[in-house]
Amino acid sequence: MGVRPFPPRNVSAQLTSTNHDRDSAGMTYVYPVVSRRAGGVSVGINLNPNNACNWACVYCQVPNLTRGTAPDIDLAQLENELRTLLTDILRGDFMQTRVPEGARRLNDIALSGNGEPTSAREFPLVIECIGRVMADFDLIEKIKLVLITNGSLADRPRVQAGLRKMATLNGEVWFKFDSATASGMRAINQTRIAPDRQFERLVTTARLCPTWLQTCVFARDGAPPSAAEQAAYLNAVERLRVQGIPVRGVLLYGLARPSMQPQADRLSALPAAWLDTFADAIRAAGLPVKVSP
Numbered sequence: 001m002g003v004r005p006f007p008p009r010n011v012s013a014q015l016t017s018t019n020h021d022r023d024s025a026g027m028t029y030v031y032p033v034v035s036r037r038a039g040g041v042s043v044g045i046n047l048n049p050n051n052a053c054n055w056a057c058v059y060c061q062v063p064n065l066t067r068g069t070a071p072d073i074d075l076a077q078l079e080n081e082l083r084t085l086l087t088d089i090l091r092g093d094f095m096q097t098r099v100p101e102g103a104r105r106l107n108d109i110a111l112s113g114n115g116e117p118t119s120a121r122e123f124p125l126v127i128e129c130i131g132r133v134m135a136d137f138d139l140i141e142k143i144k145l146v147l148i149t150n151g152s153l154a155d156r157p158r159v160q161a162g163l164r165k166m167a168t169l170n171g172e173v174w175f176k177f178d179s180a181t182a183s184g185m186r187a188i189n190q191t192r193i194a195p196d197r198q199f200e201r202l203v204t205t206a207r208l209c210p211t212w213l214q215t216c217v218f219a220r221d222g223a224p225p226s227a228a229e230q231a232a233y234l235n236a237v238e239r240l241r242v243q244g245i246p247v248r249g250v251l252l253y254g255l256a257r258p259s260m261q262p263q264a265d266r267l268s269a270l271p272a273a274w275l276d277t278f279a280d281a282i283r284a285a286g287l288p289v290k291v292s293p
Contacts, residue, residue: 047115052115057176058189140169143170146174180235250290
């Protein structure tokens with residue numbers, strides 16, 4: 001497949017870890033970011049250019065977020081865009097002109113974007129497409145393929161097929177796990193999924209592909225998560241340990257960029273010391289933790 005020329009852009013505009021503009025490359029599905037958690041350049045895959053998601057997390061940075069699923073995906077266009085950006089990153093001047101010194105390495109390809117990526121009907125075909133491109137650029141086992149997901153569709157066969165394929169591509173799942181209570185999930189993620197059912201999906205995911213919990217913590221109206229919320233979360237971690245579920249650990253992070261949701265003015269970042277204390281409690285319950293304030 002031929003690679004089309006890169007769209008016109010301001011080559012002097014550097015990427016930063018606080019600006020994850022999905023339009024920065026002038027493409028529909030593919031965009032570059034400097035990831036503070038990954039520590040380098042991440043090539044993002046946005047399967048939700050319609051800004052539609054089946055959840056509506058109060059801290060979400062997507063403007064004009066709507067309830068829904070991903071649209072039909074043009075696989076040929078996605079592959080062409082991915083090849084184009086990887087060519088510029090690996091063989092062009094992208095790193096020198098767009099990336100701050102100290103972050104000039106390709107860390108991963110990440111399915112994230114403006115909604116739940118596994119809601120795309122073509123999800124397993126997207127993974128196959130990415131795998132084909134990674135092989136052509138000799139990237140398999142050299143970089144990660146990351147799926148950032150709320151996990152709500154992990155019990156569907158097509159999603160599980162994609163997860164199995166990801167596991168062969170040095171894949172890693174970041175499974176959203178902000179709360180272990182029904183009230184917490186309603187307040188934070190605005191979903192009525194039962195925590196036990198979501199826990200089962202987490203177990204399924206972890207058994208199909210290496211998985212980390214991705215947990216966002218913040219203050220609401222100036223107050224951190226309640227003692228009951230913290231205890232329920234730690235009990236879930238303990239449950240994972242006791243059951244021998246192969247979860248790799250927790251990616252614990254705070255608010256780095258402003259929410260674009262109606263509740264934004266009620267949210268604020270917690271002190272780094274609070275995150276560190278909670279991380280220690282998670283470690284004591286049985287899982288490693290990486291903290292990003």
